[in-house]
Amino acid sequence: MMDRLRIDRLRIRPYDLPLRRAWRSARGGFERRHGWLVSAETDGAVGFGDCAPIPAAGTEDPESAESALLDARDFAPGRSTGEFLEMLDRGFAATPAARCALECALLDLVSQAECVPLRRMLAGDATDVVPVNGILGALATLTATDLEQAAAAGFRVVKLKIGVDEPSSEIARLMALALVVPADIRLRLDANGAWxxxxxxxxxxxxxxLPIESLEEPLRIPDPSLLHALQERAGFPLARDESLAGLAPDADLAELGVSRIVIKPAVIGGLRSALDLSRRAAIAGIEVVITGVVESAAGLWPAAQLAAATGSRLPHGLATADWLAEDLGVSPCLNGGRLLLSDRPGSGFKLYPDADLNPIPESRKEQSDYE
Known part of the structure; x- marks a missing residue:
């Protein structure tokens, strides 16, 4: 199928989506999500991907991402999907968010042609249900009511951004919140390399x-020996996330210094690389969580399909749709702290007919006029 299916057209369309409230972390924040919807078309079928780079999370910068997307657009017409994926593997290591979006569009297209959900094309034993953690934002904004609402919605793990304010004030706030945390809720903390x-x-x-489920990226400089010392000291898993950017394909995962890794497909460079990394982690005895970059539904759907293919039963960081005030399509169904995936072929993403998208001109001459 990879060699028989040929691409008629690759489209790159920018989007600009407002958030319901500002996203804050120790590495900065944002109030809108900017990116590009990628669509690969053949014989009337369309596969989608989302390129939403965040350099602070480990991706390339937006300018590099757009340039890579336009190069791929020019290369695509008439190419087989297999040839296109080989091109991505050879030349897009420096632009992982663009590579991820392009790969998602191709794999969405191929899984539709094969009449299987994307997750089952990635792994035959993929599940239909993906547990997820609630995402409550910065600790400073959290209230007891937020925790009660998360518990009522079915979340058993909620994620909080820490390392934003002074440690003493954050610890005091955590200790106060611990007194009102519902009995079946655990806190997943993310310091984003603050300390x-x-x-x-x-x-x-x-x-x-305290009821801590895990702590992500505690160190400003993620030295494996120091992380190992911290992991020995902690009574819960420590995790690496954005510091996995640029990880060598043959890296010894047992030497990362932590007992968990958080895999962002946009940082790792796509679904196939992310799935391979998750399998290597499982062999090394390291836990895996799949998470996104607060992208549109076009990116959230393939990330959820990937999470279902990994076999990891930990709550994944994919309950981000409610952070967006507007979106490009319907996000995966969230019920009781779980994403419920259908048997529909492909990734599951469907573009809203009235989505606000302005195509980038499709010739280099028109592109220069556009710029």
Missing amino acids: GFAEACRILDRLAG
Whole structure:
């Protein structure tokens, strides 16, 4: 199928989506999501991908992403999907968000042609249900009511951004919230590389006894030996996320210094690379969580299909649709803290007919006029 299916056209369309509230972390924040909807077309069928780079999360910058997308658009017409994927593998390592979007569009198209859900093309034993964590934003904005609402919605793990304010004030706030956290809720903390080693040690000691599910990226400089020392000190998993950017394909995952990795397909460079990394992690005894980059539904659907293919039963970081005030299509169905995936062929994404998209001109001359 990869060699028989040929691409008629590849379209690149920018989007600009407002958030319901600002996204804050130790690495900065944003109030809107900018990106490009990628669509691969053949014989009336369309496959979609989403390129939404965030350099602070480990992707390329937007300018590099757009340039890579336009190069791919010029290469695509008449190429087989297999030839196109080989081209991505050879030349797009420096632009992982663009590579991920292009690959998602191709794999969506191929799985439609094969009449299977994308997750089952990735792994025959993929599940139909993906557990997810609630995403409540920065600790400073969190209230007891937020926790109660998350519990009522069926979430058993909620994720909080820390490392934004002074450690002493954040620890005090966590200790106060711990008194009102519903009994079946655990807190997944993400420091986004906010601390030095000594500071991280002090914070871990203060977190002892609190309902912490895990802590992501505690160190500003993710030295594996220091992370290992912290993991030995902590009573819960530590995880690496954005510091996986640029990880060598043959890296020894047992030497990362942590017991969990958080895989963003847009950082790793696509679904196939992410799935391979998750399988290698499982062999090394390392837990896996799949998460996104607060992208549109066009990116959320393939990420959910990937999570279903990994076999990881941990809650994944894919309940981000409610952060967007507008979207390009309907997001995966969220019920009881789980994404429910249908048996529809492809990724599951369908574009709204009235989505606000302005195509980038499709010739280099028109492109120069556009710029």
